Amino acid sequence: MSLTTVADDSGRAVVRGARDESEKRAVAAAIAIPPVVVQAKSHGHAGTAMAMAPLAHTLFHRVLRHNPANPGWEGRDRFILSAGHASLLLYTQLHLSGYDVTLDDIAKSRTLDARTPGHPELGVTPGIEMSTGPLGQGFASAVGLALALRRDAALHDSGEGVWGSTVFTLAGDGCLEEGVSAEAASLAGTLGIDNLVAIWDDNRITIDGATDLAFSEDVRGRFRAYGWNVLEIEDFRNLDEIERVLETARSTTGAPTLVAVRSVIASPSEKIGGTSAGHAGALGAEETQTVLETLGFPPNATLDELVDDDTYTVMREAKRRGERLEREWTVRLNAWRSRHPELASQRDRLAAAAPDEASSALDTVPLPDEGQSVATRKTNGAVVAALARAGLVFGGSADLSGSTNVALPGDAVTADNPGGDFVHFGIREHAMAAILSGIALHGLWRPYGSTYLAFSDYQRPSIRLAALMGLPATYIYTHDSVAVGEDGPTHQPVEQIASLRTVPGLAVVRPADAAEVVSAWKAVVSLPPAPTAFILSRQDVPVLAHRDDLDAKVRNGAYVAWQEGAGNDVALIATGSEVALAIEAARDLAREGVTSRVVSMPCVEWFAQSSADWQESVLPAAMRARVAVEAGCGDAWYRWVGREGGVVSIDEFGESGAGDEVLARKGVTVSAIVAAAQTSLEAVGRSVSEDGHIADEQGRS
Template sequence: MATETKKFPSQTTSAALDARAVASAQALAAHVVQAKGHGHGGTAMALAPVSHVLFSRVLRHSPAHPDWPARDRFVLSAGHASLLLYTQLFLTGYGLTLDDLAKSRTLGSKTPGHPEVHHTVGVEMSTGPLGQGVASAVGMAMAARHESAMFTPGSALLDHTTWVLAGDGCLQEGVSGEASSLAGTLGLDNLVLIWDDNHITIDSGTDETFSEDVRARYRAYGWRVLEIDTPTDLDALEATLREAAERTGRPTLVALRTVIGAPSTKFSGTSAAHSGGFGADELALVKTTLGFAPDAPLHDLVSPETLEHTRGALTRGERMHTTWEADLATWATREPEAAARWRAFRGGEFSTAALDTVKLGEPGDKIATRKTNGAVLRALQGQAPLWGGSADLAGSTTVEVDGDRFSAANPAGEFIRFGIREHAMAAILSGIALQGPWRPFASTYLVFSDYMRPSIRLAALMGLGAVYVYTHDSVAVGEDGPTHQPVEQIGSLRTVPGLDVVRPADSVEVVAAWRRILASPDRPVALILSRQDLPVLTSTALTQAGVTAGGYVRWQHGDGTDLAILATGSEVHLAIDAATQLADEGINARVISMPCVEWFAEQTAEYRESVLPAALRARVAVEAGRGDAWYRWVGIDGQVVSVEEFGESGSGPEVLRLRGIHLDAVIAAAHDTLTSTAGDRTTAHGTPELITN
């Protein structure tokens, strides 16, 4: 065992007890998978030695203080090997039991099939889609470096390491390559990627699909590469992992050559070891090889002596945490103002008063919502925990804030240049949010949201407060043509559970939406903004409440009980123009601006009824995108004015008219629904308190 240091305090140990702990971890994985008939034991068995060394000798963690801000983060990117992580959480004292391991992959258990953050104590991120953990670990490392530079420059008080364990599959996915390239450029030497180089994937050996020189690729990214050729030598593992955690100006790849399924003689080194049980006979041989009775039940696979030994992590962690608390107190005495700012940051304390300074314009002024959004970000800089950047489009999406960029030389930088890496950008945002309590943002054109979709889904599943700023929101993009004109993207994003899709109508709604976004730190947001200038609409004091509710009456003629026109974004002013013309025909219409259907859907039935009465069956929805989802709101008697084909290259107004988004189309749809509902139309209840005209 290596010499004790402040960074790596020792844990009472012995070669015999360490060997038993590793054997127990391997036997548990094989036993649980065989008993259930499903699961992934092969990787958990092969990586038991390195996971034991990491959790017992190297990782800066305290099981009694799982939310310790200065702890190391461990991300299991190869999430199918969840038993590896659950076993270490059990052995080191995070609250799991052997029964929890036995119940893995069952409904309601603490040990789901893939790790889930906020579900199992000690799990830092939900993983499973390969490569995501690698990319989000880059975000964690970036956020850790940024926080340290912002609050404790020149001090190691907040310095810690982000560890990520990945397999061949993770490194084949493009998202990991995008993120690793950026990590090298940024010199993230607080990031260590342990690569399980076992040459096996589900279908075959990697020689059929993955013959590149991974080590050379990572060196080309700017990473340091360390080798471990003997994955069972615990002292050698410890020495290499300690070296990997050194600050050298570069992230580190630890290439760990393992044999999947070891020590099974039948399944070791084969694709069959990836998932499923080994069979009763082979399991008995594995147990015998590991020093257990061939028929040993689950609870006999971890002796009291072994558990007492591994639970030494509690004592080791308490020592580290206590030392850090003392260092924190010393720093707070020496730097009280910085300490107060850091505690406020960590406590989620911030002001949104700066939003009051954003210039909204007067009714009739024309301002692109992307421009107002940029003004919001600049106003909130330094006031709210916003931090982010763009995929090489900051000038166009207008999200760049004042100050310098984040870099290896300037980790306190106010703005992130992600490069043209949309998928990695979204996954990195998840890592920044997980590191917390940042509200990270990133921007690109809406049509490129498809590149980000897997990471967005995972952020929604984890309940992370990431903000995806999408501009150029419709075929109004114009001359760039159909490759850059989103059509299906808004509707597609709305299908993601837990994702708020917000499309403001004007500058007033942009600012109002940000008030709600900042108050909802556990929900990701897709903020959809216009490239073209949009008229600032008449507003009242109730506009803020209406936007917060997701939908409200923005304009109304008379009692508004003849017709409802629902619209979002750039189509709200078009809806008002149509309603104004219909008013000349004696039709009492209400225009419902619905910047976020998710927010509106979660309101009380009474509120929804006040805005969109059930008796008001003559309804039109208008949005410059696919209209499928709007039938939920207009019903079988309603009409939807939408874009159902790809666009064309031409000016924005020309393409909008060509694809049916124009005044005549809305008027025609209104007449159609009024005609179809004329025979059974009843008087609906108006909402005079929301009338704005």
């Protein structure tokens, strides 16, 4: 059956604007593959993948600068599928344009160990730029990726057109309903990020029904108000129109562009198309057969029968196109290197930034003398400044740069200054975290973003995705406990540290003093890429006595920071500002004849990953009397203190008042630590006699 006859004679063309019969067949196959795959397994999302297939084909075969033979080509455009549930749309185009994704891979989608998971995952499937699925996250991270690419071009390109990549993202109604996309879109418009093209699948359908159940706003008007250009694709099946609009969007300068596509979900299905039933699940055997016939295929066609020789002709052309684009770019790259050797050297240095370079920059950070009191946020600010001078980090703050101590000299990124030194993210914590992921995906700079710890909850979904992808984003959180004081419980974090530690792959670092801050950063830049949350004090904390080999000790996550004698009676484990408190308690215990050790544990995750020998040297298994001290929720500390240990923590909201007074009221005191240590000693069958000697349960001292 001829697709041309079916489409044109019916008056409801499945594909318009194809260059030849082969391209029509390729688009028809792209529409047909998702419902066949979903029908075979009775789960998955075919509707958006079907409706957006003509657009995805046009993007991958006519517009996007990419090379299927080299998915990591530096000069490529990027495509992020924010509507990640439509993964079959992306997997199908990766296959049909020649990436190492087979039809068998597509057939196995959403199954254990498949190379095609239910939502796209970075590092699993060739050609995937980031892990997406939670709606709005891909959109927001695309803003960060475009921001970084534009900065790269502003700093290094010198008008040669080498580093001028465009970021395309496909978002659905759900992505635009999520608040993170609104935050990110607002910032993108303010900063005039004009290498960003957001394609909006305006199908007006969500799971519960039509979008007007809960979404009646003028999206186009909203984006114009943000400062975006807005373009329309009137016919979502017309390849020529799609190409024209996308190329116009790519070439538009001065602002990001929203391309609105009025589509019909699950088109060309007559029964399911345009309904909420098209979002997920199989169309049904009969309707799937009808769709296949509409597309010009046998009603029971297999995947191999859908992708015929004509379709593979189109695939081969896509691969030739990609190789040609990369060859042409390489010529421009070599010319750029020849004409701008200093810029090339500078960019090469950033691309290959070694831990030694960052460590050298960190060695320039001045450390206060022992006994001085300095807030860890202040030392951290000096660290960020040192790394920024070396050009190794890029980021900013959510309207708190002075308070979180990340205010840097220089000029901010603006619409007119894309190569600025830092970003004013505004009061957009969630978008900031997602944007950091986009910057990290670009790869030239280690991104950082700062806010108060209490507001980390706004960022949780983006942090989770960064951890899933193993991105080296750094979240700088200050005002780390009820010691925040007078601002009261709304701004005093209690549960946040414990909550962040539950995120797999996220390192949560709470340094005890200035020296630990610097050592922790040295660990971060030398370890394999992963996100890190720095938890820093607002209040001054004492600089502890010099500790030999501190860099190595901190990298192992925990170490003995102070001890009395052999220190084998009781271990006091603490983080952050509570380490100094624990040392005071240890000195009090020493006067009672208790030989204790104070273990500073700046990063629980690093300690858990350290060698068994290191863990035994810090916390010997035989030392059962233990106390953990942290000004936050304490349940998780029983992992380290055991059933006989004690935890001095804060497990209720704080109060408005001076920080030291609130800490005292909530029981984080030297006397509380001493009492907990005595209780733990008794629990393991030991006691403190009146003459200050430790005795076991038989009375032997």
